[in-house]
Amino acid sequence: MFQKMIEINMLYDFYGQLLTARQKEILKLYYEDNFSVSEIAEAFSISRQAVHDTIKKAEKALREYESKLGLVQKFEATEEVIAAIDLEINRLIKENSQNERLKEGLQKIKSIIDQINE
Amino acid sequence: MFQKMIEINMLYDFYGQLLTARQKEILKLYYEDNFSVSEIAEAFSISRQAVHDTIKKAEKALREYESKLGLVQKFEATEEVIAAIDLEINRLIKENSQNERLKEGLQKIKSIIDQINE
Numbered sequence: 001m002f003q004k005m006i007e008i009n010m011l012y013d014f015y016g017q018l019l020t021a022r023q024k025e026i027l028k029l030y031y032e033d034n035f036s037v038s039e040i041a042e043a044f045s046i047s048r049q050a051v052h053d054t055i056k057k058a059e060k061a062l063r064e065y066e067s068k069l070g071l072v073q074k075f076e077a078t079e080e081v082i083a084a085i086d087l088e089i090n091r092l093i094k095e096n097s098q099n100e101r102l103k104e105g106l107q108k109i110k111s112i113i114d115q116i117n118e
Numbered sequence: 119m120f121q122k123m124i125e126i127n128m129l130y131d132f133y134g135q136l137l138t139a140r141q142k143e144i145l146k147l148y149y150e151d152n153f154s155v156s157e158i159a160e161a162f163s164i165s166r167q168a169v170h171d172t173i174k175k176a177e178k179a180l181r182e183y184e185s186k187l188g189l190v191q192k193f194e195a196t197e198e199v200i201a202a203i204d205l206e207i208n209r210l211i212k213e214n215s216q217n218e219r220l221k222e223g224l225q226k227i228k229s230i231i232d233q234i235n236e
Contacts, residue, residue: 017186068135105210
């Protein structure tokens, strides 16, 4: 369950804007605010089955978007690239600790690269 | 017209997978293979109006995806970040041209960063 929550939250971050207003609302209540299906059903005056169906349909849509656009996968790949660069920069800083001007330039690169994937 | 072609091509690269098979096919013929509306109408045995409508609807869908997900905008922002880092690395290489080990490390960073936005 916890794994799935992380997965859906991640997909929601990337593709939530493509869901309908109702799908977004219910998914948020269920996965982010931890409301139960019954509580959501009551809040919207709809059946538990309708809530369940909306959640399932929204999850399916999110997964389909990921299978087509792969944004989560790309995000994770980019995170790895950034981590690899950070590692390399830290190594260079350590190896050249007397060179203040170089260290400054390397720190600058680190701060620029942090803008990616934000 | 040329500007629009570039715009649609870019949007198609990012969101083409979200279009229907028919929309993809017609948009590709029109924007990539430079077929005329009449030629496409003939090839599919549909009216020129139907081709026109399909193109308009697909363009609208692509623009809506961009307004919701902003992938083209993010791609361009990342390109700028990468260019800024490249510039900084080139400067550091130039300033430390005697330090072979450092140069090697900086080149390595450049090659790693090129994996982003590919």
